[in-house]
Every structure is written in C-alpha cells, then in structure tokens.
Amino acid sequence: MLVVYPGRCVGCRTCEVACSFAHASNGKPGPSRIRIHPAGPERFVQVTCLQCVNAACAAACPTRALRRNEVTRAIELDERLCVGCGLCEAACPFGHLQFSRELHLPLKCDLCGGNPACAAFCPHGALEWR
Amino acid sequence: MTVTVRINDVEVLAEEGESLLEVALRAGFDIPHLCHHPAVEAIGSCRLCLVELQAAGREELTTSCNVRVEAGMQVITDSPLVRQQRAANLELLLARAPGSARLRALAARHGIQAPRFEPPPSEGIQNCILCELCVRVCAMLGHDALGVLGRGEKKRIGLPFNQPAASCVGCASCAAVCPTECIRVSETPQARTIWGQSFEFAHCRSCGAPMLTERQRQFEIEKNGLPEDSYDTCESCKRQQTSQRFAAITW
Numbered sequence: 584m585l586v587v588y589p590g591r592c593v594g595c596r597t598c599e600v601a602c603s604f605a606h607a608s609n610g611k612p613g614p615s616r617i618r619i620h621p622a623g624p625e626r627f628v629q630v631t632c633l634q635c636v637n638a639a640c641a642a643a644c645p646t647r648a649l650r651r652n653e654v655t656r657a658i659e660l661d662e663r664l665c666v667g668c669g670l671c672e673a674a675c676p677f678g679h680l681q682f683s684r685e686l687h688l689p690l691k692c693d694l695c696g697g698n699p700a701c702a703a704f705c706p707h708g709a710l711e712w713r
Numbered sequence: 714m715t716v717t718v719r720i721n722d723v724e725v726l727a728e729e730g731e732s733l734l735e736v737a738l739r740a741g742f743d744i745p746h747l748c749h750h751p752a753v754e755a756i757g758s759c760r761l762c763l764v765e766l767q768a769a770g771r772e773e774l775t776t777s778c779n780v781r782v783e784a785g786m787q788v789i790t791d792s793p794l795v796r797q798q799r800a801a802n803l804e805l806l807l808a809r810a811p812g813s814a815r816l817r818a819l820a821a822r823h824g825i826q827a828p829r830f831e832p833p834p835s836e837g838i839q840n841c842i843l844c845e846l847c848v849r850v851c852a853m854l855g856h857d858a859l860g861v862l863g864r865g866e867k868k869r870i871g872l873p874f875n876q877p878a879a880s881c882v883g884c885a886s887c888a889a890v891c892p893t894e895c896i897r898v899s900e901t902p903q904a905r906t907i908w909g910q911s912f913e914f915a916h917c918r919s920c921g922a923p924m925l926t927e928r929q930r931q932f933e934i935e936k937n938g939l940p941e942d943s944y945d946t947c948e949s950c951k952r953q954q955t956s957q958r959f960a961a962i963t964w
Contacts, residue, residue, distance in 0.1 A: 589963040620956035626964060628956040643933075645854055646752035664752050666850050667889025670933060673925050673944040678951025687889040 584656070584713060585699055587629050591709035594619055594627035598701035598710055605700035606690075614683060616692040617701045617710075629710060631701065632679040632692035634658055640689075643674035649691065657694040665689070716784035721791070727782045734762045734778040742790045745799065745819055746778060747806070747892035748844035753853050755779040758844045759892070760802045761819075765789040774798060796823070804828045810840040813893035837862075837869025840895035845870070847887035847896060855936065856880050859887060859908075872908055883912030883926040917947035 599615040606613035617631040638658045641649040648664035649671060651657070671689045672682035681690045692699075694712075702712040714729045720737050727736040732755055737744055748759035757776035764777045767787040774794060789795065800823045807813075807820045808828035820826075835841075843861075847870060851859040858881035862871050872878040883905050888896035899906045902923055904913050914923035915930045924930070930944050946954075 587959075589959050618952065620953065622956055622960035623964070626960060628959045628963070630952050630956050630959070648752070663750075666750070666752055666854070666886040668854060668884050668886045668929075669925060672948050673930070673933070675948065676951065677955040678946075678948040678953070679955070681948050 585631070585634075585694060585702060586711040586713060587631065588709045588711070589622070589626070589628040591707050592619065592627040592629055593707055593709075594621065594625075595706065597704050597706060598629060601700035601704035602692075605695050614681070614690050616690050629701075630677075630679065631710075632658070633677065634692075634694070639674040639676055640671040640680050640691075643670040645670065649689075652693075652696075655694045655697040657692065659693045660689060660691040662688055716782060718782055718784070718786040718788060720788045729783065730781045732778055733764070733766075733780040733782050733786070733788065734776075736782055737764070737777060737788065737790060744777060744790050745803075745822075747816070747819075747842065748846050749778040750846055750850065750890055753846070753849040756845065756849070759806065759842060761799055761806075763795050763798050763802070765792055765795055799823060800825060805830065806842050808832050810842050810893045810895065812840040813842075813895070816842070816893055833866045835869060836867065837871065838895050838897070840893050841870055842893055843868060843870065844892065846890050846892065850886050850890050851881075854884065854886060856882055856884070856932070858882075872910075877910050878908075881908060881910060882929040882932045883907055883910065884929045915944065917950055918945045919950040920947060922947040922949065 596619050598617050602615040602617050603612035617629060620628045620630050622628045634657050641658050646664045646666055648661045649658050652659045665688055667687040669682045671680050683690055699712050702710040715726055716729045718725050718727055720742055725740045734744060734749055744762050746762040749755050755778035757779040760776055762777045763774055766773055766775050768783055803820045803823050804825050807816055808830040809832050810816050848859045858872060858878045860873050862869050885898050885907055888898045904911045905926055912926035912928050915925055915927045916923060924947050934943050
C-alpha cells in the first residue's frame with residue numbers, strides 16, 4: 584500500500600522526477616503520474632492514484648484494459664487492449680488519471696509493479712510503501 | 714482447458730480457444746500484424762500474421778490471429794514460404810498505403826523498398842489498407858457508425874452512404890487504433906472534426922477546458938444511466954479539488 588503524508592511534503596517534486604524516469608519510453612522520461620499541488624504557504628499535497636476498491640476508471644473501460652493486479656493491488660493498464668476512447672479520464676472522480684492525447688493512452692499509476700519509485704526517492708518520508 | 718502447442722519446435726502452454734497469434738506473441742515470437750487488436754474479434758484481413766500450421770490432419774498456410782488454439786497444433790512462424798507470402802502481402806499493402814511509416818518500416822524489414830504495383834485511384838481516405846479495425850472497434854464501443862462502402866476497387870471505409878451519421882460520437886477511437894494512422898482528426902478548443910463531421914467538445918464547468926465530445930458524453934450518460942451533470946469537470950480541476958480535500962483533512 585502506498586501511504587501519502589501531505590504534512591511531510593516539502594514540495595521538492597523528487598517523486599515526479601522519479602515517476603517520469605520509472606515510466607520512460609523510447610529513451611525519454613515519461614509524463615509523471617504523481618503530481619504535487621500547492622495547498623497554501625509551504626503546504627503541498629501529493630496527488631496520486633488511490634487504486635480505488637471499486638475503481639471508476641476500470642468500470643468505465645469498454646475493453647477491460649484497466650484491471651487489478653492482485654499482487655500489487657494496483658489498477659494496471661494493458662496498453663494492447665486500449666482503444667483510446669478517453670472514458671477512464673472522464674470517469675475518475677479524483678482527476679488521477681490523465682489521458683495523453685499525444686500517446687493515445689491514459690497515464691496510469693501502476694505502483695511500479697510493486698516498488699513505487701516515488702516512495703523510494705521521497706527524501707522526506709512523505710510517501711511510504713508498506 | 715490448458716493445452717500444449719508447438720511453435721517453432723518450442724512447447725507453449727495456452728488456453729484452448731485462444732487466438733494463436735496472441736499465444737505466439739505472448740511466448741515471444743515475432744509475428745508482424747496490423748489488423749489484430751485483442752479487444753475485438755480477429756478477421757485476418759491484413760494477412761501479415763501468416764504461419765504454417767499443422768493440426769488434426771490438416772496442413773496449411775494461414776493467418777494466425779483468427780485461428781483458435783487446439784491441443785497438439787504445430788506452428789512454424791518463419792519459413793521460406795511464410796516469408797515469401799508475407800513479403801507479397803506487404804508489397805500489396807504498401808502499394809495501398811505508401812504514406813504509412815509503420816508499414817514502410819515493416820516492408821523494409823522484409824526487403825521491400827517500393828511496391829511494383831499501383832492501385833487504382835480510390836475515392837476513400839488515403840493510406841487505408843481496408844483492414845476494418847476501425848469498423849470493428851466502433852461496433853464494439855456500441856456506436857457502429859463506420860462501415861465498408863462499395864465493392865471491388867471502389868471498396869472503402871466510411872460512414873454509411875457517405876452521409877453524416879448520428880451514431881458517430883466523435884470519440885476518435887477509430888483514429889487511435891488505425892494501424893496506418895490514416896484517419897484524419899483535427900481539433901480546435903471548441904470542436905473535433907473527424908469523418909467530415911464536427912463535434913463540439915464538452916467543456917469543464919470550472920475552467921472551460923475541452924474534455925470528451927458532448928455527443929460522447931451524452932452517449933455514456935444515457936448508456937450507463939448516469940446523472941445529467943456527469944463528466945462535467947476536467948481531470949486537472951478534479952485533481953485540484955482532490956488536493957484541497959486532502960489539505961482540509963491534513964491541516
């Protein structure tokens with residue numbers, strides 16, 4: 584489980600960089616799945632996928648391209664099944680899933696297959712994998 | 714039921730009834746394919762996934778995407794015959810779609826630089842190989858707006874009778890899955906134009922950013938019985954709201 588502690592976040596965005604590199608393709612860093620949102624003076628919130636129990640993105644997907652990995656509990660994207668309809672982005676009530684018009688694919692947190700880079704690189708213990 | 718098939722003399726486990734192409738790809742065999750998409754039924758139209766197949770007394774050169782795996786199948790994915798036929802099919806496809814970078818790269822890998830043939834001028838969209846993947850995906854999504862028009866050399870893909878279609882919602886999934894990227898989509902902040910029809914975007918009620926097309930939004934609301942105000946906020950504004958909720962809990 585990925586635990587988020589907004590109170591410990593200093594807004595350094597190391598998690599975003601770690602995510603970009605963890606989701607690199609074709610020799611380029613990818614768009615980050617985790618985002619830091621300022622929430623007032625020296626206050627920051629890490630916004631990342633909650634891997635909902637009843638995930639709206641997975642329910643909205645017409646091809647079952649978004650499915651639960653029973654080991655990591657992440658909702659993962661099977662890129663081969665995706666047809667680029669964008670309904671997952673529309674369905675997520677939290678705005679955690681962004682549809683990339685450039686890649687024709689949603690940007691989905693996959694918990695890095697069970698070792699999330701954001702948590703591994705957070706220097707302040709504001710993201711914890713346990 | 715799990716069955717065993719031999720692919721290039723390697724024993725591979727598969728579920729009976731699975732697509733042979735899917736099984737071979739999963740086992741790491743490189744079989745070129747354009748018209749296959751695991752989300753829709755395979756129809757073997759691009760004819761690139763040819764393999765030599767021996768099964769239950771028959772021996773044939775066949776497309777693998779629309780063959781269902783049976784116990785004891787023996788498959789060769791790469792042989793002089795397979796290579797020769799694949800190259801011939803590639804040359805024909807390349808003649809139809811010389812503008813496709815993906816097809817050109819695939820053809821070059823099979824030793825084809827330029828096709829010897831020239832297809833008759835088509836009334837349809839340029840660089841379309843008539844694989845009907847867009848048609849199948851459109852039907853699977855419940856829109857069923859695209860179809861095959863004309864016969865013979867006049868065969869082409871389009872909206873029925875080449876007329877604006879009420880069933881098209883402008884989702885552009887057809888363009889996203891097209892293997893030769895030949896379906897033209899143009900977008901402004903107001904609307905998306907595809908297949909000669911213009912679709913107004915639904916706009917975020919907070920920031921006004923374009924989201925799904927209004928037609929696609931209405932289709933989903935109706936199909937799933939959702940409240941009328943569903944899908945009215947863009948992901949960026951939804952994320953902002955989420956961060957505010959987290960902040961309210963934290964501080």
